[in-house]
Amino acid sequence: MDSLRLAIAASFTADPIDDVLSHWWDEWGVPARTEFAPYNQVFQALLDGDGPLARNRRGANVVLVRVDQWRDGLAGADELAEAVRQSAGTAAVPHLVVCCPPAPGADGAAAEAHLAAALAGDARVRVITSADITDQYPVADYFDAYGERSADVPYTRAMFAALGTVVARAVHAWLTPRPKVIAVDADNTLWDGVVGEDGVLGVRVPAGRRALQEFLLAQRAAGRLIALCSKNTEADVLAVLADHPDMVLRPEHVTAHRIDWRPKSANLAALAAELDLGLDSFVFLDDNPVEVAEVRAAHPEVLALALPAAADAVVPYLRHCWPLDHVRVTADDERRADRYRVEAQRRAARTEAPSLASFLDGLGLVVDVRPMAPADAGRTAQLTQRTNQFNLTTVRRTAAELTTVDVLVVEVADRFGSYGQVGVVVHGARGDRLAVETFLLSCRVLGRGVEHRVLAVLGALARERGLADVALAYAPTDRNRPAYDFLTGLPGVRRDGDAFLVSTSDALAARYEPPVVAPTAELSTAAAPLAERAPADTTHRIASGRTTAAQVLAAVDARRAAAPAAAIQTDDPTEAHVARIWAELLDFAPSSVHDNFHELGGHSLALVRFAVRVRDDFGVELPVDALFTDAFTVADIARTIREHQSADLDDLLAELEQLTDDEVRALLDADR
Incomplete structure (x- = not known):
């Protein structure tokens, strides 16, 4: 796997975030590295055409800012938004802008909201506000005045842990496939109790269960499909959804269900077939670890999770399931669940039609192929990233890249409703050919002849330009067999290297001939080993x-x-502790308590981080002259720490001696 790269530009010293990011990449098994732009050069980094952000080809660019440092918050937000737009417009990777918490007493909410609004329409950019950070990972003691004074390191280690985690989650969401379906159990998951024993109105829906249902509805509103997968009597479960007064999740919110007594792995496979989605698009939630283990064994591609036993713990658990995070929600995402419900109506109409051909004739299919507009760029890029089955080359493109080529978008509708934008074609004239570099369609419109209609449009375009052939580039993958079947089934098609050639006249005449569909075999219900x-x-x-x-x-x-561990020889616990901190910061241990920090590669930032660790671990703020000195050794620093601790103890004892017996007793009582 190629290494992921994060290029970070920050308005403060942000290097402590690197340890946190490295932890998360190790946790997920992702090879990654971080490169920091020069200190406090955010605008320069964004606008430098040869800087670390511009050179980043795989990963994400991250901008960390404190808006409370701007003299004019709204003007600063406008300036930053413009610089981010310019950078994102030419970059090969998305941009994450993180508004970090302001200093205590400062307020940057208005500027942060202004910045988020200014960049809201850009699919290449995501803005995270300080409120978003504190909502996910609140840190009470977040600001480090000592670190800020010393080297503009304004946050505590806990706050950097929160910042790094928020950044890692956002990058994880951006660069890994997102599940499309949440399949959920019913008894003791959506409600407390067993409907078959307690009755439709006898099951209980306490606050924790309602919170889960509200979470599912929020996921549905963001584009995920909700399915039920339960061992139960179907009529009972559907009656609870329809009739129980405390239910939030209702029948119209459920796109598909399998409620019977077969293994849940078999029912998930049936749901995947019904929805025409891969099992790797599914998350399965169940209260029973045995059911979860059975699904994991049969379908390891399904993200199967055993929910906490306590109802109130379920939603907090799900809020920290990273695969359920969203990057951004498009209008197409918001319509997805309703669109799948309409698709169920289409399937019902299909079963009533005497043949596939008559069914398609009755659909009233409308295929609109037009040039991509600027507003289409986000959805178009999303399709290139997500579409695998009918995708001739599976070349992934960003919104910025799409603005540099000729792009056609495909929208489809029928008598049941609109599918929205479902296809992308990237093309250009090459000699006497119309070269098609990208041709993809969402799997939800396959089997309707849409691909043939798009080819006919390309044939018309080739004829207008006086070109002899339409050349369809093809790169085989383990998932784009439908694209290959389409290409090889075209009349008069020829191979030319990696391309399939169709004459302009044949492309113009492309028509879909529905096959005669044989009955499908019954799905096996055998359970796999755990x-x-x-x-x-x-x-x-x-x-x-x-x-x-x-x-x-x-x-x-x-x-x-x-x-x-640090390999020094010492019986002094303070020296041993200092050596351990030193080893962690420099990634190697001193060999002696007399080794010099600077001579072994210690730099100014490492010095500040060392001082912060000493402050956190020993309660001692080292004076600056103790750091920037040739006498900076383990032994010297340990001695300085002991001297400060001794002085602090003397001061405390002197203060205690001034207290009366009653004051001492009051302090002891308050500490109990």
Whole structure:
């Protein structure tokens, strides 16, 4: 796997975030590296055509800013938005803009909202506000005045843990496929109790279960399909959805269901077939670990998760399931669930039609092929990233890249409603050919002849330009067999290297001939042996125990502690502790308590991070003259720490001696 690259430009010293990011890439098994732009050169980094952001070809560009540092917040937001738009318009990777928390007492909410609004329409950019950060990972003691004074490191280690996690989650959401379906159990999941025993109105829907249903509805509103997969009597479950007064999830919210007594793995496969989606598009939620294990064993591509037993813990758990995060929600996403319900009506009409041909004739299919407009860029890029089955080359393109080529978009509708934008064609004249570099269609319109109508449009375009052939580039993958079948089934098609050639006249005459469909075999209901799946384990581990900044920081520290221990010989516990911090910051241990920090590669940022760690671990703020000196050794720093601790103890004892007995007793009582 090629290494993921994060290029980070920050208005403050953000290097401490690197340890957190490295932890998360290790957690997910992603090879990645981070490159920082020069300190406090955000605008320069965004506008530099040869800088680290412009050179980034795989990953994401991250901009970290504190809006409370701007003299005029709204003007600063406008200037930054313009610079981000310019950078994103030419970059090969998306841009993540993170508004970091302001200093205590400062307020940057208006400027952050203004910045988010200014960039809201750009599909290449995502803005995360400080409120978003504190909502996910609140940190009470977040600001480090000592670090800010020393080297403009304004946040505590816990806050950097929160920042790094928010960035990692956003990048993970951007660069990994998102599930399309959430299949959920019913008894003791959507409600408490067993409907077959307690009755339709006897099951209970406490606050935690309602919260789960509201979470599912929010996921549906963002474009995910909700399915039911339950071992139960179908009529009972549907009656609870329809008639129970406390239910939030209703029948119209459920796109598909399988409610019977077959293995849930078999029913998930049936749901995938019905929805015409791969099983790798599914998340399965169940309260029963045995059912989850059965699904994992049979379908390791399904993200199967055992929910917490306590109802109130379910939604907090799901909020930290990273695969359920959204990058942004498009209008097409919002319509997806309703569109699939309409598709169910189409399937019903199909079963009533005497043949596939008569069914298609009755659909009233309308295929509109037109040049891409600027407003289409986000959805068009999304299609190139997500579409695999009918995608001749599977070349992934960003919105910025699409503005540099000739692009046609395909929209489809029929008598049941609109499918929206479902296709993309990238083309250009090459000699006497119309060269098609990208031709893709969403799988939801396959089998209707849409691909043939698009080819006919390309034939008309080739004829207008006086070209002899339409050349369709093709690159085989393990998933685009439907595209190959289409190409090889075209009349008069010829091969020319990696391209399939269709004469302009044949392209113009392209028509779909529906095949005679044989009955499908009955789906096997045999359950597979139980097994575990690592990605689900990773998701579960994070959602269960990496949900706070403190937990993340502990995991980061544990990763550091697993590194080779400092190899110095000392009986002094303070020296040993200092050596451990030193080893973690420099990635190697001093060989002696008399080794010089600067001579072994210590730099100014490492010095500041070292001082912050000493402050956190020992409660001692080292004076600047103790850091920037040739006498900076483990032994010297340990001695300075002991001297400050001794002085602090003397001051405390002197203060206690001034207290009366009653004041001492009051302090002791208050501490109990």
